[in-house]
Each structure stands twice: as structure tokens, then as C-alpha cells.
Amino acid sequence: MNWTAVRAIAEKDLRTVLRNRGVRVPLIVAPVVLLIVLPLLLVLGGQALTANSPLPMDSMGDTIIGRSLTSQEAATSSVTTPGTGQWAAFVLEVFFAPLYLLVPLVVATVIAADSFAGERERGTLEALLHTPTTDQELLTAKFLAAWTPAVVVGTVGFVVYCAVANLAGWPTIGRIFFPNLTWVLLGFWVSPAVAALGLGVMVIVSSRVESLQAAHQIGSLLVLPIILLVVAQVSGAIRLGPELVAGAGLVIWLVAALMVRYGATSLRREHLALRL
Amino acid sequence: MIELDDVVRRFGALTAVDGVSLTVSEGEVVGLLGHNGAGKTTIIRLVNGLLPPDGGSIRTHGLDPTRDGREVRSRTGVLTEYPALDDFLTPRENLEVYAAIHGVPAGVAHERAIALLERLEVGEAHDGPARNLSAGLKQRVAIARALIHEPALLLLDEPTNNLDPIAAREVRVIVRELARDHGRTVLMSTHNLAEAAAMCDRVAIVRNGRLLAIGTPGELGERVGVGTVEIEVAAGSADAAARLVGDRAVAESGRVLSVAAPPSEVPAVVRKLVEGGIDVHRVQPREASLEDVYVQLHDPAAVAATDAGVHAGSEAAARSRG
Numbered sequence: 001m002n003w004t005a006v007r008a009i010a011e012k013d014l015r016t017v018l019r020n021r022g023v024r025v026p027l028i029v030a031p032v033v034l035l036i037v038l039p040l041l042l043v044l045g046g047q048a049l050t051a052n053s054p055l056p057m058d059s060m061g062d063t064i065i066g067r068s069l070t071s072q073e074a075a076t077s078s079v080t081t082p083g084t085g086q087w088a089a090f091v092l093e094v095f096f097a098p099l100y101l102l103v104p105l106v107v108a109t110v111i112a113a114d115s116f117a118g119e120r121e122r123g124t125l126e127a128l129l130h131t132p133t134t135d136q137e138l139l140t141a142k143f144l145a146a147w148t149p150a151v152v153v154g155t156v157g158f159v160v161y162c163a164v165a166n167l168a169g170w171p172t173i174g175r176i177f178f179p180n181l182t183w184v185l186l187g188f189w190v191s192p193a194v195a196a197l198g199l200g201v202m203v204i205v206s207s208r209v210e211s212l213q214a215a216h217q218i219g220s221l222l223v224l225p226i227i228l229l230v231v232a233q234v235s236g237a238i239r240l241g242p243e244l245v246a247g248a249g250l251v252i253w254l255v256a257a258l259m260v261r262y263g264a265t266s267l268r269r270e271h272l273a274l275r276l
Numbered sequence: 277m278i279e280l281d282d283v284v285r286r287f288g289a290l291t292a293v294d295g296v297s298l299t300v301s302e303g304e305v306v307g308l309l310g311h312n313g314a315g316k317t318t319i320i321r322l323v324n325g326l327l328p329p330d331g332g333s334i335r336t337h338g339l340d341p342t343r344d345g346r347e348v349r350s351r352t353g354v355l356t357e358y359p360a361l362d363d364f365l366t367p368r369e370n371l372e373v374y375a376a377i378h379g380v381p382a383g384v385a386h387e388r389a390i391a392l393l394e395r396l397e398v399g400e401a402h403d404g405p406a407r408n409l410s411a412g413l414k415q416r417v418a419i420a421r422a423l424i425h426e427p428a429l430l431l432l433d434e435p436t437n438n439l440d441p442i443a444a445r446e447v448r449v450i451v452r453e454l455a456r457d458h459g460r461t462v463l464m465s466t467h468n469l470a471e472a473a474a475m476c477d478r479v480a481i482v483r484n485g486r487l488l489a490i491g492t493p494g495e496l497g498e499r500v501g502v503g504t505v506e507i508e509v510a511a512g513s514a515d516a517a518a519r520l521v522g523d524r525a526v527a528e529s530g531r532v533l534s535v536a537a538p539p540s541e542v543p544a545v546v547r548k549l550v551e552g553g554i555d556v557h558r559v560q561p562r563e564a565s566l567e568d569v570y571v572q573l574h575d576p577a578a579v580a581a582t583d584a585g586v587h588a589g590s591e592a593a594a595r596s597r598g
Contacts, residue, residue, distance in 0.1 A: 008376035012362060012369075019364035019405070123360035127421070129326055130354035130431075131377045132346045269345070273326040274287070 005133050009141035013115045014149065023114050030106045031153060034099050035161040043088045043168040085172040092165040092178060097186060097240050098229040100161065104154035104191045105226065108198035109219040111146040116206030117215035126276050129269055139267050143199060143260065150195035158187035185245045193252040198222055200259025207266035277302045277337065277429060277461045278323055284331035285318055292318040294485035305455045305462040307476035309570065315485035316465035317357060320431045323463065324352050337429065350378060353427035357434050359418035363407035367398055367417040370406055371424045378425035385424065392420035411438040419447060430454065432464035436471055448475050473566045481573055488573045496569045505542050507533045508558035520552040521545060
């Protein structure tokens, strides 16, 4: 493996992404909205909405924003005392758990689409194929160019979200309560796996579509399982505990590995050259 | 340096390269001349191991490009049909990335990139994004990119596409210099007849994936035998002179006669006219140009003959047709 070539191609792709406003904006907007704006709105906004309630907060028991936490919901929270603190903890720890996974997924799919389908659309792929890089080096470079920033953004997002969650929860919880074990697993085990899965899917998608736009459109369907997870979590159908998250992470890693392996077959030089 | 022997490449039902045999020697500039879709780009991709042939054999630098693609590609520099630069990188960065891929140390790559860009007169645009460059400047940067690792073999796909006349001339000079002064071998594709005649030691005319003819521009003209002689005769005698010469002659005016004949036949034509009592005032032989050859090989009758399998498409066959 010629790591100098791998690094040169990966850096080239990363520079392209960072300098391309059309790619850079969603990479910034998605984490900011999901991990900063929405949590603050839901928790602090919820408190503001109930501030003018004729009933004092304490007398509302566990009834916040029009409904009560179910016993199952309450059980998922690290704050067990009923009241606004429990709702804040539920929103920040439980509701946002699946949503957090959107961050590495979006970053990985956006960059991967640009790196594979975008490169072909811009016509730059042929020049790359005429270099002495092997198919494996090309795949490794493209993988690193998309996976590394997804993991970095996911990790930074995790750290920022920890700060946001504790800040938003402070008025009602009164102590640093975040992250719990489930979130640590999400941040450092599941998030990289989701990024790899998104990347694997995009490698396959990009090898079969004609344009960057089509790759983006199909790639956007990847968020559907996460939306379903949010619904299942909020409706109480499943509960994201440490065991489930650890197991799910393992499954996602395995599926991602299969996807990347399958996608690699479409990255053979001859196959790519036929589609130039 | 490059040897193609009866190479065939198909894409489904389409035979893009059909029994092409061709050799390119070290330091030689050979042009693949043909229409769009003639198979020129496919030949370049085959030579550099991007595509394997369906039949025949290819040796590039003495290696099999399908099996030893990495080694082959490390010694070739390729200019693709479109410049296809990374638009968000500067021209210098574009060159440095490809230098790194080819294993050129960063310091050396930086110096070479600056020198190449200056030589190709990319000017102050070194450090701006490549997307801001004109089409001509992009093409120059792409040429510099093909040269950054100092390859022994250059594969140039339409090298003067999108270039203004002055830039195109500069590129031709550079390519000729690379071959003459640095011993580089060049295989280039073009549909520009003047460019092929100006740049290439030999020209291979390709149509529908078949090699129709190969040789120096002069050889091709002679082989095809479509040279003309312009003969000025006494006023009013051009028609009589034309009748005397036969079907090959056309009276252009009352005193000018055009005869389809290679330079070697000029004395015989003049003798016939003089013996027939025609006063010959001026004789101007004109060797067949590459354009004449190209047009003749692409006329409907030749196409029909080719498609009927009259020729074999190999270099030897192309030579023997002359």
C-alpha cells in the first residue's frame, strides 16, 4: 500500500469538500441544528412555555408540555425525581439519542457522494485512474476522506452536545448529568459504525447512478431508519439502553463492513473506466 | 515503447477497437487521427491499462498494461480529453497532488510545479482556485499535471482542445521539445489535421476502431496518391489539355488545369502535353496533404469498402495499402 498516494488523494478530497460551499454548508448546518439549536429549543423553550402556567411547576408532578412521562420513559432517564428535570433529562438523553446519529451519517454520505459520484461528474476521475494507484489504495483514500471527517464531526458534536445538554438541563436538574453510558457508546462505538455504513451504501449507490444529485437523493433515504428509530423510541416501542446500543453498534459495524466490501467490487479500475 | 498487436476492444455490441496493430518507438511522436468516436481515446486507455483488451496483445514499456498496470502508469503521463482539474484546488496544488501520487518528494514537486506553470504561462493564477481559470489555462495546467513526474511516455488526448492559436502553438512546441530534447515518446489523439501534420512524426488514421493508414504525413500522401499538379497553359487551351491527359485532369479555367497525380508523375504529364502541342507556361506540383488523405479515406466509397472487410486494420495492412 502506497500511503503517500492514499494520503494525497484523501487530502485532495478533503480540501475539495472544505472549499466547496455547497458541500460545506450542510456539514455545518446539520450538526448545529441537531445538537445545539433543537435541544436548546426543546428544553429551554419547553420551560418558557410552561413558565406562565397557572400551576406551579412542582405541583404539575411529572406532567410537562401537555402530557406525562410514561413509567418506561421515566425509567430511561438518569433523573428519577418527577418534574421538569426529569423531562429535560428525557429529552436530552433519550429523544436526541437517535437524532445524534444523523450527524455522522449526514457527514459521511455528503462527502462520500461528492467523493465518488461527484468526482466522476466533474470528470476528474479519469485523470486519477491514469495514475499508478491501485484499486485498493483508491478505495482506502476515498474511505478515509469521508469516514475521518464524519468521525471527527461526530466526536466534536458529541462533546459539544454534552456541554449543551448539561447547560440546558442545569436550571432544572442542577447538576452535571450527561453523558450516561448509553451516550458514551453512541458517541464512540455506534457513531463511527453509522458513518462507515453510510459510506458503504454511498459507494454502492455512487457506482450505479449517473449524477451527484441522484447520489444525494438516494443517500438521503438513509435517514429513514433513524427517523423510525426516533419514533420507536419516543412511542416506547424500544428503549435505547447500553446493551441494545452496544449490540446495535456491532450489527451496524458488520453490515457496514459487508457494504464496503461489496461496494469495493464496483470500484475496480475497469468498472470505473467503463462508466467514464 | 508501445506495441499493439491485433488489439480488439468491445463495449457490448460495439467494437471500439478492431484489430489495431501499431508500434510507437522511443522518442517518436505518433498521432491517432480520426473523428470523435473513432476509438482514439479507447486506444489510449488500453495502452495505459485502464481497460483490458478483448483480443490481441499490448506492450507498454515492454510490460503488459493489464497485468502490470501500476508499473506502466508510473511511467506515463496522461492528458485526458477534458482538463478535469480539481476546481477547488489551485493549479499548483493540482500538480502537487499528482506529484505525490507518483511519489515525487514534496520539495521537488513544489519546484517543478512552479517551473512548469511558469513555462506554460499560467501566470498569476498559480494560487487561485482552478475553477476561475479560462478553458485554455485549464488545459495548460492539465498538461503540466501530465508532466509533473517527468514520464517517459506521454499519452495526450486532444492536447490543444480549447486552446487559443497562440497557446496551441506553444503546446505543440513543448510536445516537440519533449520528444526531441528529452527523448520522450508521445502518443496523441487528435481530430485536427493541421495539428497532426505539425506535431507528429507519424500519423495513424483511425475510423470506426480500425487503423486505415499509418506513416509520415508525406508518406501517407504518396501512398494514397492523391497529389495534384496545377498546370498553366496557353489561354483557351485548358480544355484541350484536359482531354489529352484524361480523366485525372480538370480544366479549372481557360488556362489552368488541375491534374490528380503524385509529384513523381509530373514529368510524364508535362511531356504528354508538350507532345500534344500544348504550350505549358507553369507547373506547380502539390503533394497530397494529410487532409487529402483523410478525406479520401473517409469518402463513402472507402467507408463501404472498409466496412465490407477489404482491409485488415493492422499497421502492416495499412502500410501495404499504400
